[in-house]
Amino acid sequence: MKITKAVITAASKEQSTLPLQKLVDRDGSEKSVLSIIIEETLRAGIEEICVIVRPEDEKSYLQVAGDHAGRLHFVHQREPLGYGHALHCAREFVGDTPVLHLVGDHLNVSRSKKGCAEKVVEIAQIENCTVSAVQPTHEIYLPYFGTVSGRHIQGRKDLYKIDTVIEKPTPTEAEQKLIVPGLRSSYYLCFFGIHVLTPSVFKILEDKINQADNPKKITLSDALAILAQKEQYLAIEHPGWRYNIGSKYGLLTAQIALALSGKDRDEVLSILLELLALRELGSHENNPND
Numbered sequence: 001m002k003i004t005k006a007v008i009t010a011a012s013k014e015q016s017t018l019p020l021q022k023l024v025d026r027d028g029s030e031k032s033v034l035s036i037i038i039e040e041t042l043r044a045g046i047e048e049i050c051v052i053v054r055p056e057d058e059k060s061y062l063q064v065a066g067d068h069a070g071r072l073h074f075v076h077q078r079e080p081l082g083y084g085h086a087l088h089c090a091r092e093f094v095g096d097t098p099v100l101h102l103v104g105d106h107l108n109v110s111r112s113k114k115g116c117a118e119k120v121v122e123i124a125q126i127e128n129c130t131v132s133a134v135q136p137t138h139e140i141y142l143p144y145f146g147t148v149s150g151r152h153i154q155g156r157k158d159l160y161k162i163d164t165v166i167e168k169p170t171p172t173e174a175e176q177k178l179i180v181p182g183l184r185s186s187y188y189l190c191f192f193g194i195h196v197l198t199p200s201v202f203k204i205l206e207d208k209i210n211q212a213d214n215p216k217k218i219t220l221s222d223a224l225a226i227l228a229q230k231e232q233y234l235a236i237e238h239p240g241w242r243y244n245i246g247s248k249y250g251l252l253t254a255q256i257a258l259a260l261s262g263k264d265r266d267e268v269l270s271i272l273l274e275l276l277a278l279r280e281l282g283s284h285e286n287n288p289n290d
Helices: 033-043 055-071 083-088 116-127 139-144 171-177 199-210 220-229 250-260 265-285
Strands: 005-009 023-026 030-032 048-053 071-075 099-105 106-110 132-136 146-152 160-168 186-198 233-237 240-244
Touching: 005 033, 005 083, 005 106, 023 033, 023 250, 030 033, 030 055, 033 048, 033 055, 033 099, 033 106, 033 116, 048 055, 055 071, 083 199, 083 220, 099 116, 099 199, 106 116, 106 186, 106 250, 116 186, 116 233, 132 139, 132 146, 132 220, 139 171, 139 186, 139 250, 146 220, 160 171, 186 240, 220 233, 240 250, 250 265
Parallel strands: 005 048, 005 099, 048 071, 132 233
Antiparallel strands: 023 030, 099 186, 106 240, 132 186, 146 160, 146 186, 160 233
């Protein structure tokens, strides 16, 4: 299958302004978070991008998209009915084709030349199925991520066939249901914020939303858990970093990570060392007996 479409979700009230923030990318250029995410999709071969937003946010998103504005389609989530519902709002755009999905409040920094989205798309096109990026994650962070279990694909240490998906499990639940052989103790495979979704996922979301008393409780993990029981569903372990820019110091951490992986790495390292040295000097001046 050929993947040429992407969906970026950014409709929650807490999330909506985050893609508008400016950062300096690895190439040294100042860009919006939205532009950085869009460029991640373009490197993966994407041609059309749908952004799920609140109706009042569309104009702001167009303004920060820069040269990429012409590629964007907007779908409005008119009521705050949760993540699963927001993703399902893109079903008409998706149609009967697979789609790359990224979230608007996370940035991903790859350790290799090939980005995470590019790798996920590559695997999905070869295997013709839904694929999620995952990363070994300590159990203290389980309340923030969907988590999976599965078994290695023969001959691939980084590829898993998924059998169980749980949204934000407790450590006890994870220990009972989500152990993956080979991972360190207290570590589990958690979502990286990047997926390729087949049309089957959107049909499952639609069914669950129609049956739910409260659509806000429907998550992508709910749909993927059902999908894993019906057809092949894979996860690729990606050796990169994910940054939740909505968390405390999230934007700062993402900026430092981008800078340290880009062309200005040496300059940024020098600045950080200088700041640390000044902090240490100030500490001694304030405590002369040290």
